[in-house]
Amino acid sequence: MSELLKVEGLRKRFGGNEAVKNVTFTVGPGECVVLAGDNGAGKSTVIKMISGVYQPTDGQVFLNGDLLTGKTPEAVRTAGIETIYQDLALADNLDPGLNLYLGRERTIRRFGLPFLDRKTMRDDAVEVMKSLGIVVPDPAAPVREMSGGQRQAIAIARAIHWQAGLVIMDEPTAALGVPEQREVMALIHRLKAKGVGIILISHNLPDIFAAADRIIVLARGVVAGERRPAETNDEEIVRMMMGATL
Amino acid sequence: MDHVVQRNGTSFVKSLLNAWSWLFLVLILGFFEVYAQTQTGSTFLFRVYNLQSIAVAASQILLLALGLTLVIVAGHIDLSIAFSSGLASVVIALVIRAGGVDAGWGIVALAAFAGLAAAAIVGVVNGWLVAWLAVPSFIGTLGTYGVARGAALIMAGGATVSIRNEHARELGNGTLLGFPIPLVTAMVLALICHYVLKHTRFGAHTYALGANPASVERAGVDVKRHLIMLFVISALTAGMGGLIYTFRFSAGAANSGEPILLYAVAAVFIGGASLTGGQGTISGTVIGAFIIAVIQFGLVFCGLPPYWQFVAVGLVIIVAVLVDQSKDRIVGGKA
Known part of the structure; x- marks a missing residue:
């Protein structure tokens, strides 16, 4: 599959604490990649480095082959990456x-x-x-x-x-009731059908399995593993989130 | 089907609540008219003097309330208007006095400019405190309230600065097409503020700021600049209030705006604004100002001691808040 977004060797250090180490993955057009992980696993840090809010200590982000690293959040948005936050940023x-x-x-x-x-x-x-x-x-x-x-x-x-060519969604269903969660899942499928790439952050297992083309599990700042939904199950994903298995 | 009927019922009550201030204004006008007809055999509504007195009182409230409406819609408050208007009043009187007994239009214009500039400085400081130093607007503008008050009193030497100038007197007490100039001034400024709030991008950002500041920031709007402009607009309309006061009474008074502050804030809330921001309209504020002016004048008209107006306006403020709350309950709360 062609690459829409390429994230290469991202590392982020806050003081003496290494929050994210050597994170590498790609997202294709119309593909939904789920970043799964427990609280503090580094999911938010990774998306903030993609959206330009944080500058990575090391590593690069490419969109359609163009280097994005070093650009401001505004410039990243203009380049075609839209981040949808939990608070929705609606008036x-x-x-x-x-x-x-x-x-x-x-x-x-x-x-x-x-x-x-x-x-x-x-x-x-x-x-x-x-x-x-x-x-x-x-x-x-x-x-x-x-x-x-x-x-x-x-x-x-x-x-x-x-x-936007790529949409980043941070826990889009966290504050919603069950029927509304379904609506959002349906929205994700329609977005994919339009060829938009999606990075979905979630720790809700049913959502992860319903939406993902690939699941990337983060644990303590590193990629603990990458799976397709068909080749894994809840139990394995949870174990990876806990950092037990590679 | 039932569902549809219920929705219509709800929206009917909703529009009734939205229009309550209009209804209330009509109601109190009717009340005073009935009182006049039955008790004194005269009329309240159909006498030019009464209407002019109400209109001028409403204008004086409005001039402080117009810019304030924008600030409140953005989720802030501006208490300093009480003395940015007083400061403007004193500066204008001092400049005209310095111009001599027969100061011409040029001096009057210069005085007006200087007065408004003084008020604008208060606005810039307010905006800087709130936008750059993140001081809550209630505290920040309470601080500049004190500073502007002191500055005005010091400049005026603690007294009223009386002036004798025909041009100024004419502007404050004359009429344009039969309408008192203060009313015309307030109405023109109301139209401008209405346009800005309702029809411009600046106005849309002001509403959004009151609902969710993060949304505006994320949309790439320069929020700091926006806040400073809001407080400058507020200070300028209040400064116009000081200007009209000085011209009406041929005197610059540091305290001229102070008794109006409460009424100006009340007019904005009676007009449908919400303390949490994001709501409010200029037309609502205009109605609010007229409601207060009618109550003020009407109670005196009925022969009650003037102190009753404080009680009456206070009660109306409480009713306005209750109406606002019940609106939320009917619409289903503001999430």
Whole structure:
């Protein structure tokens, strides 16, 4: 498979503590790679080095063959890697359209002054959400009136709308109820169908097995192993997370 | 089907709660009109003097409340407006006085500019404290409240700076197309603030900031610059309040804004803003200011001692908060 993202020999040292050592993996287009691991295993540190929040002590990150290491989080986003955080980074009091365009709002001129083009932004939001299989009940309503799954979909819609090639999702189902977790899983499959690569961080085993094309298990900052879901089981993954097996 | 009916019912109550301040304004106007008709056989509403008095009082509240609305929507508060307006008032009076007895339009314009600049400095300091030093706005602007108060009183020598200037008097007490100039000023500024908050990217970022500052930061907006601009806008509209005061009464007074602070804050919350930020509109604040002005004038009109207005406005603030809370309960809480 061709490579969308390549992570090579990532290492991160905080003071005398080596949080991540020699992490290497790839993500292909339309592929979902799960980073699994217990708390403190280094999952968050790895994705922060990919998204530009942390600079690695050693190692490189490539997107479509271009070196990303050393770029700012903004530049990494522009290059096509969108990170969806647990807190969703949505403004609850704004409608889906404004959330989709937050920071890049569209305006039209009236009486020589720029006015927010709410209608176009709303229509675009409805459109992108539809491509994710989600019907927005009331496009003019603030997103706080939507379900957790629908809100998650807006965050994902933002990534699609701005043409991210790779989406990083940090525990996307952690704060959701069971039906909404299913919605998010369905969203991941639709994203994959669009050719978007996904790095999913999770320690929820059913989610891991439902979403992953490959599972990379981190334990104490190193890759404890890499498996395809079909060739492993819950028990082995848990053992690897605990650092028992290589 | 049942589900749909219930939804419509809920949204009807919701829109009623959203419109409560309008209804409340109509209700108190009706009350005072009925009182006037039955008790004195005269009219409350249909007398130009009454309407003008209410409008001018509302304008004075509004000028402090307009910029404050933006700050509150962004999830902050600005207490210093009480004295950025007073500081502007004193500076304007001092400049006009320095211009001599027959100071012309040029001096008046220069005075206005100097007064607004003084207010803007308070705004920049507020924004710097909140944005760069991460001081909570309540504490930071309480600090500048004190500093601006002292500065204004020191400059004024602890007294009122009276001026004698025809142009200034004309601006403060004249009319434009039959409307008092303070009202016209407040309404024009209200329109500008409404445009900024409702129709610009700056306004959208202001709402987002009140709901989730991280969302704005992540969207690549310069949050520090945005906060400084918000506090400068707040200080400038308050400075306009000081300007109108000075022109109306031909006097610069350090304390001119202080009694209005509570009313300005109240107007914003009666108008539907929330203490946690992310909510509020300029139209709501305008209604809030008029509700307070009608209560102030109406109670005096009814022959009650003026102190009752404090009680009445206090009660309205509490009602406004209760309405805000029940709105959340009906919509299902603000997650």
